[in-house]
Amino acid sequence: MHEASVVANIVDAVLEELKKYDVKKVNSVTLRIGDLTQLGTEQMKFAYEILSEGNILSGSELIIENEPVILKCKKCGFEGPAKTLEGGDYSGHSVPVLCCPECNGPVDILEGQSCCVKCMDIETGDE
Ligand SMILES: [Zn+2]
Known part of the structure; x- marks a missing residue:
């Protein structure tokens, strides 16, 4: 555990x-x-x-x-909350998507x- x-x-x-x-x-x-x-x-x-x-x-x-989760895009400069996968995983957690919601670019994780x-x-x- x-x-x-x-x-x-x-x-x-x-x-x-x-x-x-x-x-x-x-x-x-x-x-x-x-x-x-x-x-x-x-x-x-x-x-x-x-x-x-x-x-x-x-x-x-x-x-x-x-x-x-707050992301910053390395490509377009977007800064904001991560998108989450619909429905979450089996334990009920929402699963953040670790790429830019705007352009799907690579991101830094700020928070x-x-x-x-x-x-x-x-x-x-x-x-
Ligand atoms: Zn972006």
Whole structure:
């Protein structure tokens, strides 16, 4: 399960970061996940629940923000969202088409590959 190892890395990084503060409680952790990563939201939340057990993250909520795929065409200069295949794949993901929607030219991917912590809602000891 790909999601579990991704979430394990994120939880490790978050716990490391939280050591710097006098944290009393963690309310939520917000992730920004690019559509190109094809990570399942439900699987990630499930993994998070297991991995947050017994540490400071226990009881906190994992919020997942989707990052749409943004392309830039190397040929005509088009910049914008990728087209997606109709219907998506078997798991219900929409599948982005990685070529220019205008001219079918080759593209650079500007956004949609993120997998990072965007913010954390924590309560610290000092008022
Ligand atoms: Zn183009």
